Amino acid sequence: MTxxxxxxxxxxxxxxxxxALVTAALDRIAETDAxxxxxxxxxxxxxxxxxxAMDQLRQSGRAMGALHGVPIGLKDIIDTADMPTECGSxxxxxxxxxHDAILVSRLRAAGAxxxxxxxxxxxxxxxxxxxxxxxxxxxxxxxxxxxxxxxVAAGHIPVAIGTQTNGSVIRPASFCGVxxxxxxxxxxxxxxxxxxxxxxxxxxxxxRYYEDVALxxxxxxxxxxxxxxxxxxxxxxxxxxxxxxxxxxxxxVWFEMPYFDKLSDDSREGMMAVIDALGGQVEKLxxxxxxxxxxxxxxxxxxxxxxxxxxxxxxxxxxxLSPQVAKLLAHGATISDEAYQEAVGLRHGAISYFxxxxxxxxxxxxxxxxxxxxxxxxxxxxxxxxxxVWTLCGLPCLTVPVLMSKNEMPIGVQLVGGAEEDDRLLxxxxxxxxxxxxxxxxxxxxxxx
Amino acid sequence: MTxxxxxxxxxxxxxxxxxALVTAALDRIAETDAxxxxxxxxxxxxxxxxxxAMDQLRQSGRAMGALHGVPIGLKDIIDTADMPTECGSxxxxxxxxxHDAILVSRLRAAGAxxxxxxxxxxxxxxxxxxxxxxxxxxxxxxxxxxxxxxxVAAGHIPVAIGTQTNGSVIRPASFCGVxxxxxxxxxxxxxxxxxxxxxxxxxxxxxRYYEDVALxxxxxxxxxxxxxxxxxxxxxxxxxxxxxxxxxxxxxVWFEMPYFDKLSDDSREGMMAVIDALGGQVEKLxxxxxxxxxxxxxxxxxxxxxxxxxxxxxxxxxxxLSPQVAKLLAHGATISDEAYQEAVGLRHGAISYFxxxxxxxxxxxxxxxxxxxxxxxxxxxxxxxxxxVWTLCGLPCLTVPVLMSKNEMPIGVQLVGGAEEDDRLLxxxxxxxxxxxxxxxxxxxxxxx
Numbered sequence: 098m099t100x101x102x103x104x105x106x107x108x109x110x111x112x113x114x115x116x117a118l119v120t121a122a123l124d125r126i127a128e129t130d131a132x133x134x135x136x137x138x139x140x141x142x143x144x145x146x147x148x149x150a151m152d153q154l155r156q157s158g159r160a161m162g163a164l165h166g167v168p169i170g171l172k173d174i175i176d177t178a179d180m181p182t183e184c185g186s187x188x189x190x191x192x193x194x195x196h197d198a199i200l201v202s203r204l205r206a207a208g209a210x211x212x213x214x215x216x217x218x219x220x221x222x223x224x225x226x227x228x229x230x231x232x233x234x235x236x237x238x239x240x241x242x243x244x245x246x247x248x249v250a251a252g253h254i255p256v257a258i259g260t261q262t263n264g265s266v267i268r269p270a271s272f273c274g275v276x277x278x279x280x281x282x283x284x285x286x287x288x289x290x291x292x293x294x295x296x297x298x299x300x301x302x303x304x305r306y307y308e309d310v311a312l313x314x315x316x317x318x319x320x321x322x323x324x325x326x327x328x329x330x331x332x333x334x335x336x337x338x339x340x341x342x343x344x345x346x347x348x349x350v351w352f353e354m355p356y357f358d359k360l361s362d363d364s365r366e367g368m369m370a371v372i373d374a375l376g377g378q379v380e381k382l383x384x385x386x387x388x389x390x391x392x393x394x395x396x397x398x399x400x401x402x403x404x405x406x407x408x409x410x411x412x413x414x415x416x417x418l419s420p421q422v423a424k425l426l427a428h429g430a431t432i433s434d435e436a437y438q439e440a441v442g443l444r445h446g447a448i449s450y451f452x453x454x455x456x457x458x459x460x461x462x463x464x465x466x467x468x469x470x471x472x473x474x475x476x477x478x479x480x481x482x483x484x485x486v487w488t489l490c491g492l493p494c495l496t497v498p499v500l501m502s503k504n505e506m507p508i509g510v511q512l513v514g515g516a517e518e519d520d521r522l523l524x525x526x527x528x529x530x531x532x533x534x535x536x537x538x539x540x541x542x543x544x545x546x
Numbered sequence: 547m548t549x550x551x552x553x554x555x556x557x558x559x560x561x562x563x564x565x566a567l568v569t570a571a572l573d574r575i576a577e578t579d580a581x582x583x584x585x586x587x588x589x590x591x592x593x594x595x596x597x598x599a600m601d602q603l604r605q606s607g608r609a610m611g612a613l614h615g616v617p618i619g620l621k622d623i624i625d626t627a628d629m630p631t632e633c634g635s636x637x638x639x640x641x642x643x644x645h646d647a648i649l650v651s652r653l654r655a656a657g658a659x660x661x662x663x664x665x666x667x668x669x670x671x672x673x674x675x676x677x678x679x680x681x682x683x684x685x686x687x688x689x690x691x692x693x694x695x696x697x698v699a700a701g702h703i704p705v706a707i708g709t710q711t712n713g714s715v716i717r718p719a720s721f722c723g724v725x726x727x728x729x730x731x732x733x734x735x736x737x738x739x740x741x742x743x744x745x746x747x748x749x750x751x752x753x754r755y756y757e758d759v760a761l762x763x764x765x766x767x768x769x770x771x772x773x774x775x776x777x778x779x780x781x782x783x784x785x786x787x788x789x790x791x792x793x794x795x796x797x798x799v800w801f802e803m804p805y806f807d808k809l810s811d812d813s814r815e816g817m818m819a820v821i822d823a824l825g826g827q828v829e830k831l832x833x834x835x836x837x838x839x840x841x842x843x844x845x846x847x848x849x850x851x852x853x854x855x856x857x858x859x860x861x862x863x864x865x866x867l868s869p870q871v872a873k874l875l876a877h878g879a880t881i882s883d884e885a886y887q888e889a890v891g892l893r894h895g896a897i898s899y900f901x902x903x904x905x906x907x908x909x910x911x912x913x914x915x916x917x918x919x920x921x922x923x924x925x926x927x928x929x930x931x932x933x934x935v936w937t938l939c940g941l942p943c944l945t946v947p948v949l950m951s952k953n954e955m956p957i958g959v960q961l962v963g964g965a966e967e968d969d970r971l972l973x974x975x976x977x978x979x980x981x982x983x984x985x986x987x988x989x990x991x992x993x994x995x
Contacts, residue, residue, distance in 0.1 A: 154779060154780070158967075159779070159780075159782075159966055159967070160779070160780045160781055160782035160783070160966065160969065161780055162779075162780030162781075163780075165780060196771060197771060202769055202771050202778065203769075205769070205778050206768070206769035206778050206779065206780065206781070207780060208779075208780045319655070320651055320652075320654070320655035322645060322646060322651050329651065329654050329655050330603060330608070330609070330611075330655065330657075331603070331608075331609045331610055331611030331612075331614060331655065331656060331657050332609055332611075332655075333608075333609035334609070517608055517609065518607075518608070520609065
């Protein structure tokens with residue numbers, strides 16, 4: 098497997114073709130996806146035609162895009178005009194969007210070859226998808242971006258797109274042992290992406306190689322006037338962030354959160370080993386005071402908004418909804434405007450708190466998930482709570498696959514940065530990876546992926 | 547005056563601020579625009595607020611855009627949500643668009659500060675605007691992008707946006723002595739730009755410094771799924787094109803066109819001096835056979851389509867239309883579908899002809915206009931015919947201000963490149979400018995601007 102960045106370079110240099118890369122990806126999918134179930138739709142002919150078109154452009158000396166000829170997958174809540182988009186629900190079986198989501202147009206115009214749609218939990222909520230974890234099929238890949246995480250982890254494709262309203266990029270990336278990156282809220286256009294929560298829905302990227310989260314992030318970052326959370330300001334250059342040296346050693350903060358009793362022993366031990374490896378660069382703070390109520394505020398906003406956004410689907414297809422979605426929509430509809438407004442107020446307070454916070458710290462270092470993935474047979478996608486507060490505040494989040502559970506399942510370490518400072522977060526991530534790499538062979542240190 | 551590229555660098559380095567640059571631009575406009583009439587709307591307060599916001603972003607260490615803090619102007623057929631867009635016609639007096647054109651969103655998100663709207667001829671057709679030529683107020687700036695060309699030539703702003711359906715970027719740029727660049731058809735999103743001819747309307751850039759046509763061109767180039775001529779392929783990197791060395795000395799072709807009897811003596815002499823300076827790099831071909839009928843085909847397509855696109859305006863406001871627009875719309879409505887289809891067929895043939903043509907040549911070298919600008923008192927905007935065929939075929943066009951008429955008015959030299967090879971065209975333009983610069987002090991050579 099090669100990184101997307103390398104693939105483009107190899108196509109540019111004539112060392113391979115998009116058709117060869119896409120064919121290999123389709124073959125890997127054909128071999129393993131019957132068991133893995135990462136994909137709900139694969140457009141073999143369309144992808145090969147698109148790959149041939151990208152090769153033709155290259156041969157004729159035309160401009161090449163940042164993702165020229167690279168095979169990629171999209172979570173199936175992201176609209177595609179040439180493939181169904183069913184949002185993981187039988188309620189939307191056969192749904193064919195008229196238009197590509199804006200981020201899909203961006204990917205296509207950058208030369209990416211969209212192989213198909215990856216499995217999502219129904220309406221990107223908590224009922225599991227059919228997808229298994231590529232590291233061990235007995236485990237869940239997490240959710241809601243289950244198929245995107247699994248397809249990348251299985252080596253089908255170097256990169257995939259997912260979304261996160263609570264912890265749906267960071268958690269499955271952690272469980273599947275890949276890089277996960279959710280840019281700042283408002284960075285990526287959401288027009289054409291299923292709206293569950295206008296306040297909280299955020300797009301993210303899965304990748305096997307670190308630099309690829311930046312490569313794809315740069316392509317899909319753009320102002321979208323039709324998206325109320327999109328900001329009309331210059332976007333940071335993420336690839337430059339990845340390859341930058343910090344001016345001084347970055348410093349981190351570790352918040353001891355009230356929900357850290359949910360952390361598994363091996364996950365806590367691994368996190369502490371990472372923090373030890375970073376030596377004096379990590380300050381430990383107690384967060385109970387400032388963060389109490391934020392998890393509930395996130396839940397209230399998400400449930401209130403999704404109940405309203407999916408009200409029509411509930412009316413028309415209530416019998417076709419999965420159990421947790423049905424319960425969620427019923428519950429969300431009962432949340433009062435007052436409770437919602439109070440939660441929105443708490444969110445604004447938390448956003449203000451973090452506005453100056455990152456003057457002192459480069460990143461928050463925190464678990465990506467409670468520990469290893471849950472067993473598939475448990476019928477759950479894992480607890481998103483380790484992402485909740487950061488998603489609520491729209492901060493950019495990154496998980497890097499550097500820990501391993503006792504059962505040899507991957508565990509990620511999450512870094513959280515300042516709003517719209519995504520380049521700085523990725524710079525800090527590069528530094529962290531290099532630092533941990535230095536200590537790779539010492540026995541106390543966490544395993545590297 | 548400084549280039550836009552330098553302005554961004556100076557803001558980045560803390561040597562100036564956007565507020566200082568924008569204030570200076572507004573002051574220049576206030577001083578000279580009563581006589582020049584390049585602007586139909588200046589949003590002083592809005593521009594200063596936007597400039598302050600860009601300075602604030604820079605001070606807080608946030609990402610800076612490619613046009614961070616640069617003052618810019620927009621032809622008044624390009625929609626802006628915060629300023630009127632009247633298309634140069636009393637028929638649309640007070641029109642306030644709901645949304646920014648996509649290209650305006652791109653400019654804003656790249657940090658550009660939009661000072662206001664520049665004068666256009668009514669509906670971007672042939673009736674003159676009130677604008678004068680900054681080199682000599684007795685002369686016309688040409689049209690239809692009269693104000694954009696004049697505002698740049700007068701040093702109000704480093705760059706401005708215009709459009710071309712026939713010769714409305716290249717001609718006024720030539721008359722006003724600035725660089726004009728019209729990218730390949732389909733390169734720049736047209737959603738939110740007045741539609742006169744869906745087949746022929748194309749967006750372009752005016753600049754005082756050569757590299758700025760590339761800087762702005764890169765920002766506004768993007769796939770637009772709502773624009774039928776927009777292509778979903780990677781866009782060339784224009785700034786890279788400008789700064790690239792050609793692998794070998796580029797070669798040019800000079801077509802002796804049937805309409806070259808319209809060329810003024812000093813323009814023809816200047817062109818021949820340029821060709822002599824390029825020595826053996828220019829091949830002369832006779833174009834009469836292959837190009838006969840193309841000028842008429844362009845006219846038929848433009849008139850047929852504009853009559854249909856503006857039919858509603860004609861119905862509601864026929865008494866408010868300027869003379870040539872009224873005549874145009876009446877005439878266009880009489881063009882038969884058959885005549886239109888035949889013209890479309892001729893256009894397709896011409897596009898096919900050029901598809902392989904640029905394997906052998908880097909660029910066509912050709913006049914940008916018949917000669918110097920017409921006198922303002924003549925009540926015309928000049929003949930667009932030197933652009934007609936290239937616009938018809940959607941080829942990228944560049945004019946560089948390197949000649950001077952006997953009356954000391956500027957005359958441009960036009961280069962035309964292969965479709966979607968805009969980077970190569972700009973690379974060839976860089977080479978040409980350097981080559982002419984070498985010979986600058988020899989008496990026979992054309993004057994440099």
